[in-house]
Amino acid sequence: MSKQGKLRVVDGGASPPPDSESWKEQLTFNRDGNVEGTLHNLILIFDNDKRLAKLWWLNDSSNQIELTRDPPWSGGKRTEFIDSDAYELAAWLQHPKNYNAKCSDEAVLKSVIAVARRYRRHPIRDYLHSLVWDGQPRVEAMLVEMFGAADTTYSRRAAQCFAVSAVARILWEDPKQPHVGAQVDFMLVLEGEQGKRKSSSLRAIFGSEWFVETSESPSGKDFYQVIQGAWGVEIGEMDSFSKGDVTSVKTAITRRVDKFRAPYERVPRSYRRECVFAGTTNEHQYLRDPTGGRRFLPVRTDGEARIEAIKAARDQLWAEAVQMFLAGFEWWLLPEDAAEQQAARYVGDSWEGRVERWVDVRSDPGKYPERVPVTTMRPGAAGEEVLTWCTTDEVLVHAIGLDPGKHGKPEQMRVANILKTLGWETARRRWPDGGREPRWFRVGFDVDGWMSESKRKQLEAVDDVPF
Structure with missing residues (x-):
């Protein structure tokens, strides 16, 4: 099935039959006979003009408006609707050969947002819902067989917790608090020498379009805007982080809600946390806070990651993780020897x-x-x-x-x-x-x-x- 999923159409009123031009009868005009630049007219045009209908939609994961095809005012190959598109669209509407409409940039943008919300979808959720598991277990051995980890009970449980927690961040919902994400209190950390393709393995399992790689400490507000739309976020070079940086990472891991002003919004609001974090490091000791190690789930990956194997098994790995989530797998119960593994990564004070x-x-x-x-x-x-x-x-x-x-x-x-x-x-x-x-x-x-x-x-x- 397609990764893009299906458009969820929010009914905005009865639509005219295909190829019908009767919708134009609902347009209003000014004294000069030109189409008025009202929200009513603009939304009507955006919903019914063949050149514009279903041209954009709202991505509920990234909170971005995206294009389904090339717009009539530009031949560029891109997917994201940006500010310049609103200006180009306004000029297109104002052109005598189109509508000769007297409309402002602000009215155009408001109408674009209104229409985009009628055609909204969540690509990651749609992807997970589209998967059908073939019944063959793969998740438990994922870190061992594909990421280069040693075959231990610890690494097998860590793989299960990580995969199911990622699914939970997308599928878990609280009807009373829809803006609150699933509780995930840990971060997988892949340890290994440089060149073991740790970052590539994470990118392969989440997919390039839903993966963000950063070596910045999550202490600034921009960090939380960057991760919107991401499913997996890699925090690299963990060994270079100060104690304060590690504290910021711990805070970022446990958050269930992010509050910020999304594109096209005027005021900040709360959004559910939908990503999981994974750290990478070349060192064996990198935790500088003796009290915060329990947030990290370290796994040594001395073997080289099998990137093509991960890509080939990706759909079935996530399909199995979905079934584990639906069956009630307790992703928050970490391996029994997690505390011992965490303590071994603590960089002790010389005193x-x-x-x-x-x-x-x-x-x-x-x-x-x-x-x-x-x-x-x-x-x-x-x-x-x-x-x-x-x-x-x-x-x-x-x-x-x-x-x-x-x-x-x-x-x-x-x-x-x-x-x-x-x-x-x-x-x-x-x-x-x-x-x-x-x-x-x-x-x-x-x-x-x-x-x-x-x-x-x-x-x-x-x-x-x-x-």
Whole structure:
């Protein structure tokens, strides 16, 4: 079946029989006998003149007006209706051999939009609805057999989640909130050496017309306009992204609604998110935020992608993914070892080792404040001694060896991120010894360094822990 699908005609009133000219009787004229440039006249002409009828339509995916054939005022080969077309159309209408209509550019554009909305369609949705699956499973092994990934349970589940989530972004609908897209909280990341055709494989599976490739961070408003009409968006060079860039990517991944001013619209409005994201990188470690790795689904592709095989199987891959979606496949349930895979991609801070040794009391005894032996040493697992609470400044002075005068916000944030990675929590309150400062404390102990009841019961269950 055709990828373009069928036009969905919104009834604008009874149409005259084919080849009939009776519609012209509904035109209105000015005192000079010329066709008035009213919206009524223009819409009537656009709907019935053989040279203009069904010449353009509204793409519900890209929110663009597109041409079905070459317009009478231009012989150029293109599909998108642009501003200059409105001007050319106005001139065409004003020509004495056509309608000699006295119409403005604005009236012409408004009429074009009105008619385009009568002939609107969603090419990607039409494509998915047109597919018929032959019953042969392909999606589960897609990354293994076509993208060059190792044959593991992880890569097979990742392929299923990715394919079905892409279908969900197009077919899932909430009748009460039609402007809200399906929830997809992860992004597939293809890892591999340069030349493994990672980008080409993504372009092949989505199709060139519905694929966007960018290496820009999605922090600007233009990014969200660029992805309109795209089904697959590749974010390349993930390894070059800063922590702030990665945060922007995480935000972009989880959005279900994009708000912007579409072409031909005067005010911004909300549009459902219909694309999925895929990252590519040549590196194995590229995640700089220790708390945000769960948004990424990394897959190592050491083998070279089989582009022609992807193109040949493309329709059947999506046909199967549609059936999986309709059958209720839970695309949001990622592989069981996803967290382990994500953690392996984290680019650790060079301070992390020193901080970890210090809080675990494995550093030189001289690197601890005087209070440590008295107030914060509590029994740990297997009888070990552990540090149960500390402050950011203590870590910077004693673990890192940084002079107090150099404790700026960047340094404090580095320590905070490291402690979060190590599983510590923070609290701010007024302390008995005076002052109000944030303290970090080990999970299982309270902010004063005393063991919580749940932690005590946990340790009591271990035979070799003396109490």
